Amino acid sequence: MAEIKEIRKTEREKASIHSHITGLGLDEKGKPKFKADGMVGQLEAREAAGIVVQLIKQGKMAGRGILFVGPSGTGKTALAVAIARELGEDTPFNMINAAEIYSTELKKTEVLTQAIRKSIGVRIREKRLVYEGGVKDIKIKVARSRMNPYVQVPREAELTLVTKDDSMTLRVGEEIAEQLMRLPVRKGDLIWIDANTGEVVKEGKAKGIEGAKTYDIETVRYLDLPTGPVKKEKEITFTVTLHDLDLNAAARNISITALFSLFTEREINQDIRKEVDNLVKDMINRGNAELVPGVLFIDDAHMLDIEAFSFLTRALESDLSPILILASNRGITKIRGTDIESPHGIPLDLLDRLLIIPTRPYNAEEIKEIIKIRANEMDIIIDNDALDYLTKLGVESSLRYAVELLEPAQIIAQRNGRNTITTEDIKEASTLFSDTKRSVKYVKEYENLLLK
Numbered sequence: 038m039a040e041i042k043e044i045r046k047t048e049r050e051k052a053s054i055h056s057h058i059t060g061l062g063l064d065e066k067g068k069p070k071f072k073a074d075g076m077v078g079q080l081e082a083r084e085a086a087g088i089v090v091q092l093i094k095q096g097k098m099a100g101r102g103i104l105f106v107g108p109s110g111t112g113k114t115a116l117a118v119a120i121a122r123e124l125g126e127d128t129p130f131n132m133i134n135a136a137e138i139y140s141t142e143l144k145k146t147e148v149l150t151q152a153i154r155k156s157i158g159v160r161i162r163e164k165r166l167v168y169e170g171g172v173k174d175i176k177i178k179v180a181r182s183r184m185n186p187y188v189q190v191p192r193e194a195e196l197t198l199v200t201k202d203d204s205m206t207l208r209v210g211e212e213i214a215e216q217l218m219r220l221p222v223r224k225g226d227l228i229w230i231d232a233n234t235g236e237v238v239k240e241g242k243a244k245g246i247e248g249a250k251t252y253d254i255e256t257v258r259y260l261d262l263p264t265g266p267v268k269k270e271k272e273i274t275f276t277v278t279l280h281d282l283d284l285n286a287a288a289r290n291i292s293i294t295a296l297f298s299l300f301t302e303r304e305i306n307q308d309i310r311k312e313v314d315n316l317v318k319d320m321i322n323r324g325n326a327e328l329v330p331g332v333l334f335i336d337d338a339h340m341l342d343i344e345a346f347s348f349l350t351r352a353l354e355s356d357l358s359p360i361l362i363l364a365s366n367r368g369i370t371k372i373r374g375t376d377i378e379s380p381h382g383i384p385l386d387l388l389d390r391l392l393i394i395p396t397r398p399y400n401a402e403e404i405k406e407i408i409k410i411r412a413n414e415m416d417i418i419i420d421n422d423a424l425d426y427l428t429k430l431g432v433e434s435s436l437r438y439a440v441e442l443l444e445p446a447q448i449i450a451q452r453n454g455r456n457t458i459t460t461e462d463i464k465e466a467s468t469l470f471s472d473t474k475r476s477v478k479y480v481k482e483y484e485n486l487l488l489k
């Protein structure tokens with residue numbers, strides 16, 4: 038499987054409104070602490086989510102699903118993000134909103150198939166011939182670009198790699214020099230270069246190389262210098278998703294012009310998927326790979342329609358199935374595409390396969406803590422009275438509304454020459470920006486006038 042040269046990280050959700058969440062905040066016994074890892078309250082749901090994480094890690098969840106149910110703003114999406122953080126880098130976690138399946142470019146089943154394949158990882162083990170060591174010296178030669186004489190591009194590089202027992206100076210060409218410049222690789226880094234493909238991987242900083250500078254903007258991992266020779270066989274493992282492999286295989290059978298549309302929206306040929314599946318099965322049989330069932334999280338699941346639901350129900354039953362996590366804030370509602378009413382708009386046969394975790398509305402204390410965490414996350418300073426006032430708004434309107442007011446209030450405070458948000462700033466922000474109850478009342482009042 039030497040063809041997979043590109044290591045693509047599985048796509049992860051970057052949604053900044055949940056950026057404060059680093060885990061489920063559980064103790065060693067799996068019991069939730071009131072406030073930990075950016076999570077507050079919602080204790081039963083967090084404990085249940087912790088059990089789900091354990092089941093996933095033990096491989097006991099494949100082909101089964103979870104449904105988070107609760108009112109808006111009660112942390113359903115937050116819990117899903119926390120589960121992703123607990124699972125770690127190596128388990129694919131793919132998050133979509135149900136509305137995304139109604140794309141104009143692709144069939145619903147294609148969107149879902151891609152989503153499913155992005156949620157199944159393949160951990161691949163490979164032996165590679167590499168040069169590995171700490172960078173003792175590095176010189177990159179630049180020259181004017183042939184395309185644009187005003188731009189300097191790397192031409193070649195010379196670097197010395199050291200281990201505890203060995204030292205080796207390498208002269209490398211343009212492609213590797215370009216990677217060395219881009220990463221960037223500096224004196225003191227611990228790196229390896231694939232002897233066949235030229236891929237350069239930066240592992241961290243090597244301990245004990247003299248004269249190496251540290252740059253404090255970087256998050257640094259300090260590693261011991263390796264022992265033995267610089268040039269050696271190294272076993273590396275990495276996880277890609279089935280979808281990554283599909284794209285990789287598709288790219289090999291494709292013209293340059295088609296390549297441009299490849300990474301946007303494009304249907305992948307079923308034959309290519311079969312080819313990839315066979316390849317993966319082969320690697321597994323040879324002991325060079327294993328499957329890592331990841332999580333497919335579908336937010337606002339009541340937006341899925343009957344076709345999507347039956348597709349997912351079938352998918353859960355196949356060998357290559359991810360763990361399905363759904364979330365919904367609806368009660369009894371019509372299953373989209375039918376006249377049938379069902380709990381959360383989800384067909385009963387699928388509901389039967391799901392473990393349901395309810396989330397409850399927050400009390401004042403919890404709302405206050407969540408606002409504090411969010412303010413801290415956004416580097417916003419708020420005084421105690423203002424925090425109490427915002428908490429009150431959160432109780433009366435919604436947690437979301439209270440959190441949404443933080444940034445406008447900060448701007449108002451700054452305009453008044455202050456760094457700290459006071460009650461006045463919150464009051465002003467809440468008159469400028471309405472909550473839902475008020476906006477509905479407003480439109481009702483004016484409806485009569487407007488429509489006459």
Ligand SMILES: Nc1ncnc2c1ncn2[C@@H]1O[C@H](COP(=O)(O)OP(=O)(O)OP(=O)(O)O)[C@@H](O)[C@H]1O
Binds near residue numbers: 055436
């Ligand atoms: N228990 C919690 N601890 C910390 N932050 C939380 C918690 N619950 C919710 N939040 C934060 O509050 C905000 C609203 O929560 P979230 O988006 O998860 O609600 P939701 O249940 O998914 O709502 P909806 O049904 O509208 O999608 C987010 O910024 C989220 O990160």
Ligand SMILES: [Mg+2]
Binds near residue numbers: 113114115336364
């Ligand atoms: Mg949500």
